[in-house]
Amino acid sequence: MADTAETTPTGGLTPHIQIGDNRAAEAIDFYRAAFGATERHRQLAEDGRRLMHAHVVINGASLMLHDEFPEYVGPADVGPAGGSGLTLHLQVDDTDVWFGRAVAAGARAAMPPADMFWGDRYAQVVDPFGYRWSIGGPMQGEAR
Structure with missing residues (x-):
């Protein structure tokens, strides 16, 4: 089990974004290069290829991210990952x-x-x- 200091978000509001095309691991690498992110935690899904959950810290604040899981999409989930008004x-x-x-x-x-x-x-x-x-x-x- 991971240390809670590694998995607990920093700050009072933590964005949690979905990365399309199974590119969450690539996104972590990009955020490291672009924004100096440090990875705190990474959890693979049971399929062993998609990221179920990842936690990075950028500029002192947490960002959570994961790959798409279309098998868990509900009626409230609309639109593609990224490209939203966010x-x-x-x-x-x-x-x-x-x-x-x-x-x-x-x-x-x-x-x-x-x-x-x-x-x-x-x-x-x-x-x-x-x-x-x-x-x-x-x-x-x-x-x-």
Whole structure:
């Protein structure tokens, strides 16, 4: 049995996303390269090939993810994994660095870094699995 410190989410709200095409393990590798994720736990399904549950920590916050399990889809489950109206936000120390790392790892640049009226330097990327990530941090020249 895993140590609960490894499997318990950090923070008060933890996104749990589904990754299509049995690519959850690939998503973990991408999140590690793009956002510095650390893997806390991984549980394979009984079929030994799909991830039933994974827990990573990105920038101090938990993200849960799993492969698709169409055999368990109910009437309330509508639409494909990724590409929904969901945006995952990262508040970081340097928007340009985080944005550049994500793009270098394979994310599509959706909005290049720019200073915004609310006081953040802000950008957006779309990961290879269809999820949009917003990245915000101090504007250039501000104390970090």
